[in-house]
Amino acid sequence: MRVAIRMARLGTETAFEVLARAKKLEAEGKEIIHLEIGEPDFDTPKNIKEAAKKAIDDGYTHYGPAAGLPEHRKVIAEYISRTRGVPVEPDEVVVTPGAKPIIFFAILTWLRPGDEVITPSPGFPIYESMISFVGAKPVYLPHREENDFSIDVDEFKKLVTPLTKMIILNSPHNPCGSVISKEVLQEIANVVLQDEDILVISDEVYSEIIYEGKHESIFSIPGMKERTVLIDGYSKTYAMTGWRCGYGVMNKDLAQHIIRLQTNSNSCTATFTQIACIEALTGPQDEVKKMVQEFKKRRDVIVDGLNSIKGFSCKKPKGAFYVFPNIKNTGKTSKELEEILLNEAGVACLSGTAFGPFGKGYLRFSYANSVENINKAIERIEKTIKKIVK
Numbered sequence: 001m002r003v004a005i006r007m008a009r010l011g012t013e014t015a016f017e018v019l020a021r022a023k024k025l026e027a028e029g030k031e032i033i034h035l036e037i038g039e040p041d042f043d044t045p046k047n048i049k050e051a052a053k054k055a056i057d058d059g060y061t062h063y064g065p066a067a068g069l070p071e072h073r074k075v076i077a078e079y080i081s082r083t084r085g086v087p088v089e090p091d092e093v094v095v096t097p098g099a100k101p102i103i104f105f106a107i108l109t110w111l112r113p114g115d116e117v118i119t120p121s122p123g124f125p126i127y128e129s130m131i132s133f134v135g136a137k138p139v140y141l142p143h144r145e146e147n148d149f150s151i152d153v154d155e156f157k158k159l160v161t162p163l164t165k166m167i168i169l170n171s172p173h174n175p176c177g178s179v180i181s182k183e184v185l186q187e188i189a190n191v192v193l194q195d196e197d198i199l200v201i202s203d204e205v206y207s208e209i210i211y212e213g214k215h216e217s218i219f220s221i222p223g224m225k226e227r228t229v230l231i232d233g234y235s236k237t238y239a240m241t242g243w244r245c246g247y248g249v250m251n252k253d254l255a256q257h258i259i260r261l262q263t264n265s266n267s268c269t270a271t272f273t274q275i276a277c278i279e280a281l282t283g284p285q286d287e288v289k290k291m292v293q294e295f296k297k298r299r300d301v302i303v304d305g306l307n308s309i310k311g312f313s314c315k316k317p318k319g320a321f322y323v324f325p326n327i328k329n330t331g332k333t334s335k336e337l338e339e340i341l342l343n344e345a346g347v348a349c350l351s352g353t354a355f356g357p358f359g360k361g362y363l364r365f366s367y368a369n370s371v372e373n374i375n376k377a378i379e380r381i382e383k384t385i386k387k388i389v390k
Helices: 005-009 014-027 046-057 070-084 100-110 125-133 153-159 182-192 252-265 271-282 286-307 334-345 371-386
Strands: 093-096 116-121 137-142 164-170 199-203 228-233 246-249 363-366
Touching (some): 005 125, 070 246, 070 271, 100 228, 153 182
Parallel strands (some): 164 199, 199 228
Antiparallel strands (some): 093 246
């Protein structure tokens, strides 16, 4: 079949491929413990679901503005102003079906063929996919285990060239669960503020899932609001992955270009979903706090469990709901071990190489599953690894 040449540059998200293989094994009768997909296993809070039902009954079943419902943009602006400590206006907010379109639209709007983008590795694979798709060049910013999977400022500065036009930051980080300190963000901002052609994408979709300290955003640093596209959403914080609603906060001029791309692709985000999202931000936050407490308990269980397995070494993440253990001492590659654990142990996880070249020698496990299942997975992994590591 004839397709556009650019399609060869488009990547994918391996988590969904592994999920499909795991589901196939389940259909064949094999029990699988799912630690591969980045999705909270909790139900969407009841007050949010009730708000959506009422919105449908109230007639929110038609087109809305491409940029998002005005009342929704207002609530987001108030939330970001409060949590990031920077005044935000509703016309600096664009609502999309999930957070991914903001990543895609910002890259489409800003980058030209041949531009360089400093992007995390390991990192969310869609970053590199979109960069390559538009003809730009990804430049990997290593998140190394010896640096707690955060950013080495000196290493970062060496990557900046006259071709650098975008920097992508993700904190808390997928797949490593690390967070970027205020001091490191300030150093990055100092570089960006010297070059008006550099735009920062700050992916903060895990900003409410943090276990130590508080979330820091480059958006909050003086001068950076105009130079940053802040990305956030509802999927992770409120267990709303299937609702498909996210947003970007950016300067007004850039927002107008993003809105045009939204008009040309999705038209708008579902209106009843947006009413539910207003309730998410303005309603009780008790369920979110309970979810984060449970994730923290699961984090401790899975980290301790993995560190008890010969050949594994696992850092304790500070946010999100992933661990990224080093498996180099097992003698197997990341991809080999992903296959072994799925087919022999019945545990679905992801090869670290799914997140870029600096994921070599690691696996990613999502602990968005029950403590019972996590303990069962640890037992299965240990039993399987004993056959491999002598």
